[in-house]
Amino acid sequence: MLTRISGGRVVDPTADRDGVGDVWIEDGRVVAPSDRAPDRTIDATGCVVMAGGVEVHSHIAGGNVVLSRLLLPELYASEAAPEGHPFAHAGGSAAWIGANYARMGYTVAVEPAMPPANALATQLELADIPLLDRGGLAVMGNDDQLLDLLRKREGGNAVRDLVALTVATSRALGVKCINAGGASAFKDGVLKLSLDDEIPVYGLSTRKIMGALLDAVEEIGVPHPLHVHCNNLGLPGADDSFVATLEAAEGRRIHFAHSQFYAYAAADPENPMTGGFRSAALRLNEAMARHPNATYDVGQVAFGQTVTISLDILRQFGGRKGAKPKKWILNAGDAEGGGVVPFLYRPRGPTSSLQWAIGLELMLTSPDLERTILTTDHPNGGPFTEYPRIIHWLMDKEARDREIATLPKVVGERSTLPAIERELTLLDVAKLTRSGPAKLLGLDDRGHLRPGARADVALYRDDRDRTAMFSRARLVLKDGAVIVEDGEIVDWRSGRTLELSVESDKAMEKRTDAYLSDRFGAGLESFAVPDAAFPTPETFQDVACR
Amino acid sequence: MAAWVKGGAADADAAIDAAAALLAQARMPVIAGLCAELSAIRAAYGLAGAIGASLDPIAGPSLYAELGSLSRSGAMGTTPAEAIGRADALFVVGNAPWDRPIVASLAEGGPTRGRAAGAERTILSLGGPRNGATRHVAYPAEPGGLAIAIAHLRACAKGHLADETAYHDLARRLFAAQYGVVLYAAEEVGEHGVEMLQGLIKDLNETTRFFSLPVSDPFQGRALLQLSAWTTGQAPRVGFGRGLPEHDPWRFDGARQVASGEADAALWLASLPAPRPDWLSRLPSIAIVGEGSADATADAAEIVIAVGVPGASAGGAIWDERRGAIAYIPASGHAAERDAAAVIEAIRDRINAGTLAEC
Numbered sequence: 001m002l003t004r005i006s007g008g009r010v011v012d013p014t015a016d017r018d019g020v021g022d023v024w025i026e027d028g029r030v031v032a033p034s035d036r037a038p039d040r041t042i043d044a045t046g047c048v049v050m051a052g053g054v055e056v057h058s059h060i061a062g063g064n065v066v067l068s069r070l071l072l073p074e075l076y077a078s079e080a081a082p083e084g085h086p087f088a089h090a091g092g093s094a095a096w097i098g099a100n101y102a103r104m105g106y107t108v109a110v111e112p113a114m115p116p117a118n119a120l121a122t123q124l125e126l127a128d129i130p131l132l133d134r135g136g137l138a139v140m141g142n143d144d145q146l147l148d149l150l151r152k153r154e155g156g157n158a159v160r161d162l163v164a165l166t167v168a169t170s171r172a173l174g175v176k177c178i179n180a181g182g183a184s185a186f187k188d189g190v191l192k193l194s195l196d197d198e199i200p201v202y203g204l205s206t207r208k209i210m211g212a213l214l215d216a217v218e219e220i221g222v223p224h225p226l227h228v229h230c231n232n233l234g235l236p237g238a239d240d241s242f243v244a245t246l247e248a249a250e251g252r253r254i255h256f257a258h259s260q261f262y263a264y265a266a267a268d269p270e271n272p273m274t275g276g277f278r279s280a281a282l283r284l285n286e287a288m289a290r291h292p293n294a295t296y297d298v299g300q301v302a303f304g305q306t307v308t309i310s311l312d313i314l315r316q317f318g319g320r321k322g323a324k325p326k327k328w329i330l331n332a333g334d335a336e337g338g339g340v341v342p343f344l345y346r347p348r349g350p351t352s353s354l355q356w357a358i359g360l361e362l363m364l365t366s367p368d369l370e371r372t373i374l375t376t377d378h379p380n381g382g383p384f385t386e387y388p389r390i391i392h393w394l395m396d397k398e399a400r401d402r403e404i405a406t407l408p409k410v411v412g413e414r415s416t417l418p419a420i421e422r423e424l425t426l427l428d429v430a431k432l433t434r435s436g437p438a439k440l441l442g443l444d445d446r447g448h449l450r451p452g453a454r455a456d457v458a459l460y461r462d463d464r465d466r467t468a469m470f471s472r473a474r475l476v477l478k479d480g481a482v483i484v485e486d487g488e489i490v491d492w493r494s495g496r497t498l499e500l501s502v503e504s505d506k507a508m509e510k511r512t513d514a515y516l517s518d519r520f521g522a523g524l525e526s527f528a529v530p531d532a533a534f535p536t537p538e539t540f541q542d543v544a545c546r
Numbered sequence: 547m548a549a550w551v552k553g554g555a556a557d558a559d560a561a562i563d564a565a566a567a568l569l570a571q572a573r574m575p576v577i578a579g580l581c582a583e584l585s586a587i588r589a590a591y592g593l594a595g596a597i598g599a600s601l602d603p604i605a606g607p608s609l610y611a612e613l614g615s616l617s618r619s620g621a622m623g624t625t626p627a628e629a630i631g632r633a634d635a636l637f638v639v640g641n642a643p644w645d646r647p648i649v650a651s652l653a654e655g656g657p658t659r660g661r662a663a664g665a666e667r668t669i670l671s672l673g674g675p676r677n678g679a680t681r682h683v684a685y686p687a688e689p690g691g692l693a694i695a696i697a698h699l700r701a702c703a704k705g706h707l708a709d710e711t712a713y714h715d716l717a718r719r720l721f722a723a724q725y726g727v728v729l730y731a732a733e734e735v736g737e738h739g740v741e742m743l744q745g746l747i748k749d750l751n752e753t754t755r756f757f758s759l760p761v762s763d764p765f766q767g768r769a770l771l772q773l774s775a776w777t778t779g780q781a782p783r784v785g786f787g788r789g790l791p792e793h794d795p796w797r798f799d800g801a802r803q804v805a806s807g808e809a810d811a812a813l814w815l816a817s818l819p820a821p822r823p824d825w826l827s828r829l830p831s832i833a834i835v836g837e838g839s840a841d842a843t844a845d846a847a848e849i850v851i852a853v854g855v856p857g858a859s860a861g862g863a864i865w866d867e868r869r870g871a872i873a874y875i876p877a878s879g880h881a882a883e884r885d886a887a888a889v890i891e892a893i894r895d896r897i898n899a900g901t902l903a904e905c
Contacts, residue, residue: 061776069775070616076779078790086595090791092779117625120863121769121872124584125776144631144659187632187725187755188661200661317751327620332757334625334870520627521651526866526873533863533874535585535887 001039002026008044011426014435014448025455028479032451052107052456054437057297058378060097061111061125063118064309064338072307085492098130103487105458105473111136113311117334119170123529127539135498138170141177142184143335147202161508163216171499171529174224180209182314183337195244214252221545223442225253233315236266239280243287258299258377260359278414281361289367297373300359302382303347313337353407357417364420369431388470394424455480496541547883548852550844565832565849566896572811575599578800581765581820583862586886591777593894600785602800604820605767611732615741622747624757625870634662635723638671642731643761653680662724685716693739700746726756762867769865769872817886854882
């Protein structure tokens with residue numbers, strides 16, 4: 001069916017396009033303008049037309065997400081579902097996640113922390129998120145098998161083969177390392193770890209582990225660069241960890257997760273742990289300008305109650321006493337472990353206000369918005385449903401100033417946000433939420449509206465109230481089919497789970513099977529994610545290596 | 547595929563039609579048991595959402611002993627493989643864990659990974675058997691029960707009691723561990739005991755590493771709990787009578803609902819072995835049970851449908867206790883004609899089709 005989306009303001013930074021025009025789609029793809037009469041015309045007059053939004057870092061599935069629901073059942077409210085999906089109004093459920101992303105015009109979301117030992121459960125949960133295409137990143141960097149290979153100096157090929165096998169077995173879209181070596185060190189009594197500190201027992205460091213993974217990801221040709229969660233998240237002086245890690249990449253492609261939580265310079269360098277922090281957003285962006293090999297997502301903070309979810313057990317253990325309400329879960333799991341710690345970003349509180357300001361400051365002073373991705377690190381900085389309000393502040397200096405006026409003076413004293421005049425344009429927003437994240441994930445047919453793109457399209461009523469505009473899309477098309485009308489779901493279809501198409505080495509399979517059998521009493525097959533476990537055989541879709 | 551309707555053998559489609567008719571006429575159906583592969587549990591949640599039923603897993607008592615404490619104070623846990631690989635101290639609380647294979651696995655060797663690698667593994671017990679086959683240092687429980695004993699132990703560990711009871715000695719041994727693991731069965735220890743035990747573990751972690759390892763219930767509760775959380779945002783028990791999932795362990799207790807007359811139909815799902823409750827015979831009911839099981843008989847319920855058994859005549863994602871994770875197991879033999887998910891989905895399709903008015 002040939003469809004013409006007519007007369008909207010088409011915003012696509014990849015084509016340098018921002019003007020009134022048409023978008024044509026056929027058979028689930030964007031096509032060149034046609035001379036044929038369309039079978040369907042969608043009147044987009046008064047609307048902004050963008051590619052579907054792409055989420056690169058949101059904790060939407062996995063064991064710790066499950067535990068967060070059990071620890072804090074009061075976080076989300078369930079509402080009566082008048083029609084449609086029976087679970088979509090169940091607060092925090094998979095269906096709720098899919099519906100709320102779709103309403104905002106998002107069509108892809110990636111869970112960034114899938115422990116390979118728990119891949120099947122995570123993938124089953126991801127598959128139950130409707131409406132979106134989704135994917136998961138396999139987490140490595142604390143597992144004994146990898147660390148033992150590195151300790152024995154087995155060389156890059158062995159690491160490459162183990163990484164490829166892990167990605168293939170867990171059906172991941174990419175690879176992430178989280179405070180590499182940190183979980184292992186925590187289990188051995190360590191409470192603080194920096195880039196070159198020794199990991200007990202193994203004699204390694206975060207630098208060595210991360211470097212090996214950076215090489216492996218490049219050799220395999222994983223489109224998404226290694227997704228890195230650095231040491232010392234959230235601590236004064238974390239900016240040093242960020243910059244040191246960036247330098248340690250030595251020009252290799254690297255993606256930094258939730259950089260806002262690292263943009264904290266020690267306010268008192270003589271007493272870094274007691275003097276609080278000031279913004280290091282400018283320092284991070286200056287470093288990013290010098291390193292075109294790097295990207296980051298933001299991890300913007302939103303005021304209010306949330307729950308932090310992280311496989312960084314070292315950090316979560318350190319933060320447990322700041323839990324609000326005062327309850328928390330820590331799991332010393334197979335390899336990674338993790339923690340679930342409720343947290344309140346106190347409205348108008350000095351610390352949370354400064355964190356809020358730093359996230360916006362990062363985006364507004366970014367040297368390259370296509371290497372800067374809007375996230376809240378859901379739910380760690382706040383829920384992803386805050387995106388429209390964040391975009392509003394980014395696009396509207398007046399709205400931003402109104403908010404700043406309600407906040408403590410520390411925002412002006414320890415960040416440059418109040419002095420920033422920049423207002424992002426719709427093209428900028430498309431970079432932050434569409435073209436940038438799609439490029440980052442290596443999804444060539446998403447994040448833009450050029451011929452050949454998947455027909456994932458969002459239409460928004462152009463409104464100065466950007467919160468209203470981006471909260472409820474006028475229309476969302478997924479693969480050419482309308483799934484949202486006026487912010488309501490009209491077609492509860494299922495998307496696909498994106499997996500990297502990667503070959504694994506037979507010798508490493510055999511070796512890993514023996515290792516797993518010895519350690520878990522079950523071999524490689526027990527860690528598999530077979531099609532047969534899923535409700536439909538079409539659950540997964542291949543993404544090619546570079 | 548064997549099936550029976552009102553005691554007589556029936557073909558599968560007729561049994562599915564009859565089951566759909568029974569549920570379609572019900573005002574407050576209960577779906578219970580839920581001891582099955584995840585695809586079947588998922589289908590059961592979908593059916594419950596469609597017809598406004600409530601769900602009550604047989605694993606409930608074990609889950610609730612853990613969940614109450616979890617939502618009030620949290621937990622610190624580890625996995626079986628981490629315990630076997632790293633623990634230099636195993637602390638077994640109560641009697642129930644001693645029957646589990648993990649005790650033998652832990653008793654037969656010491657830690658091989660982490661800072662305690664090569665050390666001897668100490669096995670300590672509280673309120674467990676004094677003369678078991680496994681060599682261990684046994685401490686008796688208080689007369690008041692395990693929860694009181696754990697509270698006493700925690701008070702000793704915190705230095706809140708000045709007496710010199712054996713629990714002081716036990717506390718010293720726990721603090722001496724480099725990587726300790728507490729093995730317990732939540733149902734036996736009880737909700738308050740679990741909460742006190744987790745408090746003790748948090749205290750121990752002020753100076754060392756110590757984690758809990760509750761033994762799994764045998765009825766797929768751990769797998770079901772995950773699916774329930776991602777499907778409804780909440781733990782079971784849950785009801786859909788008002789068009790949204792409502793978690794309420796008291797209200798949606800199947801036995802209570804039947805005894806009070808609230809429930810007027812039941813579907814029992816147990817493709818894996820689980821004891822069928824007495825109350826199932828007190829109301830119109832359907833049993834979807836594993837083929838060849840003791841319950842795959844004409845008198846198990848008004849309508850009985852035998853289905854593939856995960857790992858034997860069907861594939862399925864189920865809880866793997868040794869791994870402490872959900873894993874897929876393929877059918878080891880000839881695949882059954884239908885698995886439980888297919889049957890439940892067929893029932894739901896029949897109800898949705900609305901062709902049952904004259905049944």
